[in-house]
Amino acid sequence: MSLALCALSHTPVMGVHQPADDVVDRVQAAIDDARKFVVEFDPELVVVFAPDHYNGFLYDLMPSFCIGAAATAVGDYGTSGGPLPVDGSAARAFTAAALERGVDVAFSERMTVDHGCVQPLDLLFGGIDAVPVVPVFINCVAEPLGPVGRARLLGEAIGSAAVTLDRRVLLLGSGGLSHDPPVPRLAEAPPEVAERLIAGRNPTPEQRAARQARVFDAALAYAAGTTDLMPLNPEWDRRFLAVMASGDLAQIDSWSNESFVEQAGHSSHEVRTWLAAHAALSAQGSYEVRSSFYEAIPEWLAGFGVTTAQPRRS
Numbered sequence: 001m002s003l004a005l006c007a008l009s010h011t012p013v014m015g016v017h018q019p020a021d022d023v024v025d026r027v028q029a030a031i032d033d034a035r036k037f038v039v040e041f042d043p044e045l046v047v048v049f050a051p052d053h054y055n056g057f058l059y060d061l062m063p064s065f066c067i068g069a070a071a072t073a074v075g076d077y078g079t080s081g082g083p084l085p086v087d088g089s090a091a092r093a094f095t096a097a098a099l100e101r102g103v104d105v106a107f108s109e110r111m112t113v114d115h116g117c118v119q120p121l122d123l124l125f126g127g128i129d130a131v132p133v134v135p136v137f138i139n140c141v142a143e144p145l146g147p148v149g150r151a152r153l154l155g156e157a158i159g160s161a162a163v164t165l166d167r168r169v170l171l172l173g174s175g176g177l178s179h180d181p182p183v184p185r186l187a188e189a190p191p192e193v194a195e196r197l198i199a200g201r202n203p204t205p206e207q208r209a210a211r212q213a214r215v216f217d218a219a220l221a222y223a224a225g226t227t228d229l230m231p232l233n234p235e236w237d238r239r240f241l242a243v244m245a246s247g248d249l250a251q252i253d254s255w256s257n258e259s260f261v262e263q264a265g266h267s268s269h270e271v272r273t274w275l276a277a278h279a280a281l282s283a284q285g286s287y288e289v290r291s292s293f294y295e296a297i298p299e300w301l302a303g304f305g306v307t308t309a310q311p312r313r314s
């Protein structure tokens with residue numbers, strides 16, 4: 001009956017094409033601090049709210065949300081691969097709680113996750129084997145998306161079930177903030193790309209390498225200012241972080257899906273993972289942000305944030 005939160009951006013370009021040393025040092029310090037917080041909290045279960053990038057969830061069947069009772073990581077971008085130590089009974093309890101509250105979450109006994117889920121586990125725990133997890137997929141890229149407020153309700157439902165467990169549960173959000181990396185979109189895709197978005201599960205190593213190289217190349221060009229990808233939006237990012245810190249999460253319900261895309265890029269929808277994690281934390285009562293790091297890092301194609309939060313001590 002104890003919750004804590006860590007939310008952070010993920011980016012596969014980290015460690016591949018680095019920004020200036022002082023930026024890397026500040027990010028490292030923020031992650032080290034978050035790791036210290038997590039180690040001290042000593043979670044017995046980690047709920048990872050994560051997006052997917054057409055590795056586990058494709059257009060052959062695209063849910064808005066999915067809770068995994070068993071899961072395997074694809075190991076993209078050098079992140080850890082293989083089976084996750086999923087707590088299946090917690091996953092089933094969270095699913096039942098969400099359904100009970102009218103959030104029609106999908107459920108998987110064989111989920112596939114990618115760097116969106118695994119990078120924060122690698123950064124905070126040094127791998128995927130350290131602590132039992134429940135992966136919670138939130139669709140953040142595959143349009144059409146439901147209204148953002150639904151992610152808040154999903155988080156509240158899972159948090160309300162998590163507080164009834166007699167365990168220390170870390171709520172981990174992965175993604176965002178403002179960013180618009182070159183993720184293909186079905187509406188604009190030529191037939192062969194559309195086919196991959198619908199049915200391109202398990203690419204060959206060569207296909208995966210080519211995709212990853214395209215993202216790395218885009219990052220170099222973006223940092224050099226030679227792309228038409230939209231700029232990061234630190235102002236929007238700080239506004240979002242302020243809402244998360246305020247605890248008044250329902251404010252976000254009035255942010256239209258179009259406004260996310262226009263102001264902060266298509267992949268800014270990944271902040272739905274932050275919203276769900278904060279909403280889950282609120283199930284234990286009011287909370288306080290313990291630490292908050294933010295920096296716009298074009299070299300990594302990301303507005304990069306790291307937040308830790310805990311229930312308010314009265």
Ligand SMILES: O=C(O)CCc1cccc(O)c1O
Nearest residue numbers: 010011012053181183301302
């Ligand atoms: O592989 C992909 O499709 C996208 C990779 C990617 C790049 C920058 C920021 C992200 O959050 C991200 O996920």
Ligand SMILES: [Fe+2]
Nearest residue numbers: 051116175270
């Ligand atoms: Fe992402």
